[in-house]
Amino acid sequence: MNDEKQDNTTHFGFRQVPVEEKAKRVADVFHSVAGKYDLMNDLMSGGIHRLWKRITLERSGVRPGYQVLDIAGGTGDLTRKFSRLVGPQGKVVLADINDSMLKVGRDKLINTGHAGNIEYIQANAEALPFADNTFDIITIAFGLRNVTDKDAALASMRRVLKPGGKLMVLEFSKTDHPALTKLYDFYSFNILPQMGKLIAGDAESYRYLAESIRMHPDQETLKGMMENAGLVNCHYDNLTGGIVALHTGIKP
Amino acid sequence: MPKAMLQAAWISSAELSLNAILQLDPVSLERLKALSGQVIRLEMTEPSFHLCLLPHAQGLDLLQHCEARPDLTLRGSASAFLQMAQSPDMQSQMFGKGISLEGDLGLANQLKQLISGFQIDWEEWLANILGDTLAHPLAQGLRQSAAQGQRMASSLTASLLEYLQEEVRLLPPHPEVDAFLDEVEQVRDDVERLEARIQRLRQKGLNTTR
Structure with a gap:
């Protein structure tokens, strides 16, 4: 499952763009929305994104002393809780490819007194700058769909996981209920960009978010991709009727 | 999965509202900060439910699943917990009556100090999460069921005594x-x-x- 087409283009929302351009375009989107990302997420999901993240955290099985990597950690929602749960002996690395998002996250965490066991690293998920077998848990929440080469990213995550370590992918997915799908489509393509325009002053970026969700592989496909990357015990749980799915896999 | 979302929603709103109240109480926040890193587990019987409390400088994290070994476990019925929270004499409620403790008793003492310092109307707090229409009857119900439990316990003792004396004549x-x-x-x-x-x-x- 590679996103790249024969003519060396990839999707950016519903459009095709050259592969080398996608990362830059995604970066532009997130530079544009970074400052209001939290507010928008709350408004867009009615606060439900916090529940999805809470479920991810509770199922992570994190313990004091664990090494945790939070990829595309953005504004630090998961990192904040992880840092308290791993304690002073553990470590949480907040990684994001986008320096605007990373700065917003870092400022937010430092301003609320979270320091000491958190590191901030600007990194591309396709080529993670860590030694093999480093982390007990890796989470990527609402980040994988923005990665150009998802297979490379999954392989890179598997490499830096310790044997027995757990990868958790929280991402928008496909609803299986026709009525819910219709409602969700209307919301995504009509209401969401308008909200983006009103609050973040940027309808285009939010149109991209909605489109990128539709282009993201469905539950079974992503599960297959995780297995291809060499993870075992891969499974997923649909949340909110499949609008979001939580995939987990273990490094053997 | 709807159950998981519902539970997450309930715990999330409980945590948010609790921490919002605690923001107004710097003394309690200082005490919570001193307890950070500790895990306190609440185990309720009737209804069966458990929750981990993790204190930190900004309040409390509430978690349903916590892999860390709890430093202190409190066990009891929901009504015993509500009574403990509402009782002016916390000590008698926490030690002995209705709630059993397991683990670090020094931590239990600190927790007791902390809770007795709280100026929180728990019924009001429940009302914020569940809505007045649900919270008041619930609190009422819990109190009633506690009283009923006591009545049942004493009537059970009476009938057991009668059985032993009159029926099997084990006791005169x-x-x-x-x-x-x-x-x-x-x-x-x-x-x-x-x-x-x-x-x-x-x-x-x-x-x-x-």
Whole structure:
């Protein structure tokens, strides 16, 4: 499952763009929305994104002393809780490819007194700058769909996981209920960009978010991709009727 | 999955509202900060439910699943917990009555100090999460069920006693015990009288032989 087409283009929302351009375009989107990302997420999901993240955290099985990597950690929602749960002996690395998002996250965490066991690293998920077998848990929440080469990213995550370590992918997915799908489509393509325009002053970026969700592989496909990357015990749980799915896999 | 979302929603709103209240209470926040890193587990029976509390400088994290070993576990019925929270005399509620403790008792003491310092109306807090229409009857119901539980416990004790006394006759009923005790008293008195009489007769015999 590679996103790249024969003519060396990839999707950016519903459009095709050259592969080398996608990362830059995604970066532009997130530079544009970074400052209001939290507010928008709350408004867009009615606060439900916090529940999805809470479920991810509770199922992570994190313990004091664990090494945790939070990829595309953005504004630090998961990192904040992880840092308290791993304690002073553990470590949480907040990684994001986008320096605007990373700065917003870092400022937010430092301003609320979270320091000491958190590191901030600007990194591309396709080529993670860590030694093999480093982390007990890796989470990527609402980040994988923005990665150009998802297979490379999954392989890179598997490499830096310790044997027995757990990868958790929280991402928008496909609803299986026709009525819910219709409602969700209307919301995504009509209401969401308008909200983006009103609050973040940027309808285009939010149109991209909605489109990128539709282009993201469905539950079974992503599960297959995780297995291809060499993870075992891969499974997923649909949340909110499949609008979001939580995939987990273990490094053997 | 809807159950997981519902639970997450409930715990999330409980955590948010609790921490919002705690923001107004710097003394409690200082105490919570001193407890950070500790894990306190609440286990409720009737209804069966558990929750981990993780104190930190900005309040409390509430988690349903926590892999860390709890430093302190509190066990009891929901009504016992509500009573503990509402009782002006926290100590009597926490030690002995209704709630059992396991783990670090020093931490239990600190927790007790912390909670008795809270100025939180728990019924009001429940109302914020569940809505007035649900919270008041719930609190009322919990209180009633606690009272009913006590009534049931005493009536159970009474009927158990009756069963043991009248049906299987393992234990003697009260009047029988009283009568028996009276008889014992009687026998003791008789023995004493007999002893006195023997003494007197012996004295008499001694006098006549002289």
